Amino acid sequence: MNDKTCIARLKLGDFRNYISASLRLDGRHVVLTGTNGSGKTNLMEAVSFLSPGRGLRRAALSDVVRAGAAGGFSIFAEVQGMAGEVELGTGTEMQDETTLRRLRVNGAPVRSLDELTDHLRLIWLTPAMDSLFTGPSSERRRFLDRLVLSIDPGHGRRASDFERAMRSRNRLLAEGRFDPSWLAGIENQMAALGVAMAVARQEMIRLLTGLIDERRALSPFPVADLRLEGFLDRENAQAAIDLEDGYRDRLAMERGRDAAAGRTLEGPHRSDLLVRHRDKAMEAERCSTGEQKALLIGLILAHAELVASMTGFAPILLLDEIAAHLDEGRRAALFDRIDALGGQAFMTGTDRHMFASLGDRAQFITVQDGLLSADENHGA
Incomplete structure (x- = not known):
């Protein structure tokens, strides 16, 4: 209780x-x-x-x-x-x-x-x-981050600190200031924060999926399958320190590419939350408006139950x-x-x-x- x-x-x-x-x-x-x-x-x-x-x-x-x-x-x-x-x-x-x-x-x-x-x-x-399932990936990231924030209040601070560090890196690259010590310091910070964000998001999906499966028979709403795609989505079996090393190395290697693009092309800011209607084996964005609403309500209620259980x-x-x-x-x-x-x-x-x-x-x-x-x- x-x-x-x-x-x-x-x-x-x-x-x-x-x-x-x-x-x-x-x-x-x-x-x-x-x-x-x-x-x-x-x-x-x-x-x-x-x-x-x-x-x-x-x-x-x-x-x-x-x-x-x-x-x-x-x-x-x-x-x-x-x-x-x-x-x-x-x-x-x-x-x-x-x-x-x-x-x-x-x-x-x-x-x-x-x-x-x-x-x-x-x-x-x-x-x-x-419109969560049919809108831009940024809305789904924001939705997922609010889910994480409810059980991990430090997640919001990590996300804002990552954004701040990434803006600093983008500005240095845009100005052609490829100072290795400055960039390395910023990329170290981005690696630690970015991996922490990705791990927290994956953990939320794992916990939420477990609860959804456990309560499936009790829910009047369709079951949603969740998956994170776009950043460290296939590497989460590695230790966090190894993930940080890998991301930091990729940031250093891609400085030229990111400078040309005018933005950082890899990181937690590029992730997407993918949702499928399990019983219909169909991506949420292809479901009817009513089915999308039911999927969303089911997710919100499962998340509320998870928050209650964990806190x-x-x-x-x-x-x-x-x-x-x-x-x-x-x-x-x-x-x-x-x-x-x-x-x-x-x-x-x-x-x-x-x-x-x-x-x-x-x-x-x-x-x-x-x-x-x-x-x-x-x-x-």
């Missing part, structure tokens, strides 16, 4: 279309219903800012601030978290004409947004992710328009699976009746033009 993380209170200020908003929650799932454009996804996006990064829309901080607001946005949450009860506050402020995001934990400023992962893990699924705490799920393309039977099975995870889920939809099978397992909140109203017996 996993311990539960949940949000007990949420307050917003100047966030998207919310001048201000306040919700008191009781730990059950939260269903946000209302017309399109009313602010359902905006509220869910605010919750996603209780994790490191740019939230579920990956928006620029300046775009999140309410139009016409004099300052930045603010988000405050009372959380029953992995380290106990905690108050989390995040928002933006201007410094030297730059918008910066700040974090406070129990009222005290902290240096890194990564500290949010000490208190809760968030997993989301949005309609924008429906001992069920994650908070953010599921935007989750019931839109599911029949009644599959919706009921989905809600049962979500509830069995033992955590709190936020779900949105235009039609409340689509969530009827949740019954009293959820609080229902109506959203209209940035205003929130709870059903009777559920104060907002």
Whole structure:
């Protein structure tokens, strides 16, 4: 049995279309219903800012601030978290004409947004992710890296450090500065970081595949087979130190080629996550839209279960328009699976009746033009 993380209170200020908003929650799932454009996804996006990064829309901080607001946005949450009860506050402020995001934990400023992962893990699924299997490989890498980040908070820092080192190498090569000592130092760093990223991604695929196989009979969604392609995809039996040596040697050997191309042509930034529908033996990008959605939902639920198993705490799920393309039977099975995870889920939809099978397992909140109203017996 996993311990539960949940949000007990949420307050917003100047966030998207919310001048201000306040919700008191009781730990059950939260269903946000209302017309399109009313602010359902905006509220869910605010919750996603209780994790490191740019939230579920990956928006620029300046775009999140309410139009016409004099300052930045603010988000405050009372959380029953992995380290106990905690108050989390995040928002933006201007410094030297730059918008910066700040974090406070129990009222005290902290240096890194990564500290949010000490208190809760968030997993989301949005309609924008429906094109995951047919879109560019960069989207699938980003998706996989978020999966890794949920169980390995250091992965995000390694990825950003690799990108920074790679940009430095690209700049030196573009300027024709083939100084061997400078390039060797950068390539040493890229080798260590790049191999660590690839190993973490492969480990996530291994763990997720094992759980999917174990739970296959219990899932109402199709089984996905996962594979990483494009970087160290056939060499993962080697020791990490040997992988680093090999990648570092290839970087040194390909300096001329990369200089001509204007970019680094080999590394974890070139990997791709390949997904197949197991029962149909078909690549996900060739499946129907409905099958792709079902595959994605199955992956998200399996990942949530993996996070709960590895951390001992069920994650908070953010599921935007989750019931839109599911029949009644599959919706009921989905809600049962979500509830069995033992955590709190936020779900949105235009039609409340689509969530009827949740019954009293959820609080229902109506959203209209940035205003929130709870059903009777559920104060907002």
